[in-house]
Amino acid sequence: MLIEQPLVVIDGSKTWDVFITALGGGVSGQAGAARLGIARALLVFNPEYRKIMREHGLLTRDPRAVERKKYGRAGARAGFQWTKR
Secondary structure, three states: OOOOHHHHHOOOOOOOOOOOOOOOOOHHHHHHHHHHHHHHHHHHHOHHHHHHHHHOOOOOOOOOOOOOOOOOOOOOOOOOOOOOO
């Protein structure tokens, strides 16, 4: 459903065939990347789609990223296990 959103917005779900290869990340991240890729490809075909896609938020990349691991810690925020005795 998420991947088809750019095609549904421009009423092109019946006229376009899409083949996507996504590597890395999870299913949700790959779906978001595919949605953005389809939206950008449709803009190359017809720049007039920009306004309607912008209204639906299809041209915005998700800025969230994994927080880096810090030294002296087990993970990004989790510390090492501490024992009293």
